[in-house]
Amino acid sequence: MALSCILTDIEGTTSAIAFVKETLFPFAEAELDAFLDAHEEDPAVAAIMDEVRHIALHLEPRSVLRTWMGEDAKVTPLKTLQGLIWQAGYLDGRLKGHLWPDVAPCLRAWSRAGLQLAVYSSGSVAAQKLLFGHSVAGDLSPLFTGFFDTKVGGKREASSYATIAAGLHLAPADILFLSDVAEELDAAKAAGLATCQLVREADGTQPCDRHPQAADFPAVARRFGLPAPG
Numbered sequence: 001m002a003l004s005c006i007l008t009d010i011e012g013t014t015s016a017i018a019f020v021k022e023t024l025f026p027f028a029e030a031e032l033d034a035f036l037d038a039h040e041e042d043p044a045v046a047a048i049m050d051e052v053r054h055i056a057l058h059l060e061p062r063s064v065l066r067t068w069m070g071e072d073a074k075v076t077p078l079k080t081l082q083g084l085i086w087q088a089g090y091l092d093g094r095l096k097g098h099l100w101p102d103v104a105p106c107l108r109a110w111s112r113a114g115l116q117l118a119v120y121s122s123g124s125v126a127a128q129k130l131l132f133g134h135s136v137a138g139d140l141s142p143l144f145t146g147f148f149d150t151k152v153g154g155k156r157e158a159s160s161y162a163t164i165a166a167g168l169h170l171a172p173a174d175i176l177f178l179s180d181v182a183e184e185l186d187a188a189k190a191a192g193l194a195t196c197q198l199v200r201e202a203d204g205t206q207p208c209d210r211h212p213q214a215a216d217f218p219a220v221a222r223r224f225g226l227p228a229p230g
């Protein structure tokens, strides 16, 4: 199998689920009202609020956003807004993007070897760039040539992966998708991508025997014959 691109999920794959659920999400929830009071008139924020009103007709938009936050709903306007709120936290140092220690060395080795790297997360593209740009391992954003979010579709829909492959100008079979979530891997496999489930003990991932499994990124490298850090 000649892979030319690694497409990676974030939560549960490069980064701890606890970082997303216990740091990022509470940060956005705590800052929501202050952020909206200060920025509701900004065109980007006004467009998000219009989208919320369009989806949840007749409901109070701030309450809708809080309900979605409570449900961890992967709704594009919420994910876009969270990214805008996190920006201030990353820029003033209150937030630092968590990465498991095995991740950055492998990403660097894979990029050095000429593999393309791309991200597909429910978090907005802006949020992805912030996490990798302000990560515990430094600024990794230049390693990536593609960032994809729910604007290409949901992560459990095969068509999203076909859209990503087309966006990267690659055949689906050239791309290896890494994720902890079986339904996302099923969708990627249905679109023709190679798949590998990250089963991270610390995250309590449920193993799925429909896909190759790896405990960390070096195990992905061994399983797929990819370069490993020297």
Ligand SMILES: CSCCC(=O)C(=O)COP(=O)(O)O
Binding pocket: 009, 010, 011, 012, 020, 024, 074, 079, 082, 120, 121, 122, 123, 124, 127, 128, 131, 155
């Ligand atoms: C860009 S980090 C924030 C991740 C996020 O908002 C989220 O909902 C988790 O999505 P993922 O697709 O990475 O599981």
Ligand SMILES: [Mg+2]
Binding pocket: 009, 010, 011, 012, 013, 179, 180, 181
């Ligand atoms: Mg995940």
